[in-house]
Amino acid sequence: MNKINNLGTYPFERLRQLLHGIPCDHEAFDLTIGEPKVAPPDFVAEIIARNDQDWNRYPPIIGTAELRETIHDWLCRRFSLSSSGTEFDVDPTCGSREGLFLLAMLTRFRAKNARNLIAMPNPGYAVYAGSARIAGAEILALDTVAGAFPTPDMLDAKSLADLRLVYLCSPDNPSGNIVPEATIRAWIMAARQHDFIVAGDECYSELYANTPPQGVLSIAAATGSFDQVICLNSLSKRSSCAGLRSGLLAGDPKIIAMIRQIKSYAGNRMPLALQKASIALWQDEAHVAVIRAHYQNNYALVQKLFGDLQGFCPIQGGMFLWLRVEDDLEAAKLFWREGGLRVLPGRYLCEPDQIAPGKNHVRVALVHDHETLMPPLETLRRLVA
DSSP: OOOOTTOOOOHHHHHHHHHTTOOOOSOOEEOSOOOOOSOOOHHHHHHHHHTGGGTTSOOOTTOOHHHHHHHHHHHHHHHTOTTSSSOOEEEEESSHHHHHHHHHHHTTTSOSOSOOEEEEEESOOHHHHHHHHHTTOEEEEEEOGGGOOOOGGGSOHHHHHHEEEEEEESSOTTTOOOOOHHHHHHHHHHHHHHTOEEEEEOTTTTOBSSSOOOOHHHHHHTTTOOTTEEEEEEHHHHSSOGGGOOEEEEEOHHHHHHHHHHHHHHOOOOOHHHHHHHHHHHHOOHHHHHHHHHHHHHHHHHHHHHTTSTTOOOOOBSSEEEEEOSOHHHHHHHHHHHHOEEOEEGGGGSOTTOOTTTTTEEEEEOOSOHHHHHHHHHHHHHHHO
16 A cells, blocks of 8 residues: 655654654653643543443434533633634544644635635644645645744735635644733734634643633634634643543534534544543533643743743743754754653654754653653753753
């Protein structure tokens, strides 16, 4: 079977190849993957166990009405949407990754012109680029230099005319920066003028240092419409339940309806027991506060250890340190050889021909508890110096 042309190698496989054969006499510590380490609430396992009678039933592909209503209510509470004067629709997904992929697939069927252009932050989450390529789209990489997010007025007229989808991520992966409200609003207004979708990837929305970040739905609601706007979120980071594979798409009802058409043929179905656990998680905020405090403690540790370095920016949100280095590949090899630390080179999160925003950074996952994280971060600080 032939390989998919031009799909590229996933970042973690590229790192494995980079470090292969480099001797290391230290105990290995992985700082690459943003997999939550905080234990999820006990009630998750209890609810799943209580609903074992549901495993022989096909769950509805659009989720139960109770799950959709619960997600709708959470979005209204979190983003002050109850008095928006307009309505949005909700579609549960098996994690936010499924939603990102489905939106890319949708661009193949939306009537526009022959060119299918999808824009995304560079560096950014590898699934954006992978989904775009599988959808047969052309990628427009929007370089985020020094934490500044590009605005649509930086694009030429042809690119705006050909654009079908733009991914925004706030708080951003990998930088941890929150996208300014004015930037998101500018993309929304441009999307309505040029007929493309704004997809706000907000899976880190509940992990923040100070002020809760606004989402694309709250900014869209202020304009009186959810047209052309979709948000994505999940319980993976918010609730430390990455294995539950429970997420959401919400926004413009016309776009949600088209997504459901695709899902009816190829979408995943979330088991009913997991839907019931998801309902309980979306309804509970106490466990979220505990998880948020965990990351805020790690932000403080990072500030203490790295705050004096040139070019250091305090973390605004998310679960990563975007650490400035002289050369990301050489730094990753040094950290492995001299400290047993695995970090992800920044260029691996960039488009292959546009590595400039990432080649002087490495991404460091801050998922472990404060005590576990301190020794490897202290080693990293020593090696950076």
